[in-house]
Amino acid sequence: MARARHGLGALIHEPALSAASGIDKEFLLAMAxxxxxxxxxDIQRRLNVDVNYASQYRLRLIAAELIYATRRGYVDFALPYPRDYLRDQATADVYATPRD
Incomplete structure (x- = not known):
């Protein structure tokens, strides 16, 4: 199963996220x-932004079909397994960052 998820990451998640801005990706990482x-x-709190700012990125990501509204005040990923992919990428980035 992990191998299949890795394949999804390379074939689906990387291309889907390639057009996302840095702030879009921060929003998605907050969701992950x-x-x-x-x-x-919770996303607003994690990003330390106001409601209007968070709402604008919510709308952008819905328009990009990366997320969808599940019910009032909640969003989820539109693609299968992006949560795992983003968590893995965030962990890889932490370990890839050189320390002083």
Whole structure:
């Protein structure tokens, strides 16, 4: 199963996220901290932004078909397994960053 998820990452997630801005990716990483649909208030808090700012990125990511609204105040990923992919990428980035 892990091998299949890795394949999804290379074939689906990397291309889908390639057009996303840095802030789009931060929003998605904030979502990846949850094991299911993310509460917008939690994303807003994690990003330390106001409600309007978070809402604009929510709309951008919905338009890009990377996320969707599950119910009022909640969003989830539109693609299969992006949460795992983003978590793996964040972990890889931490270990790839040189330390002084």
């Amino acid at each position: 901290q949850d094991d299911g649909p993310s509460k917008m208030a």
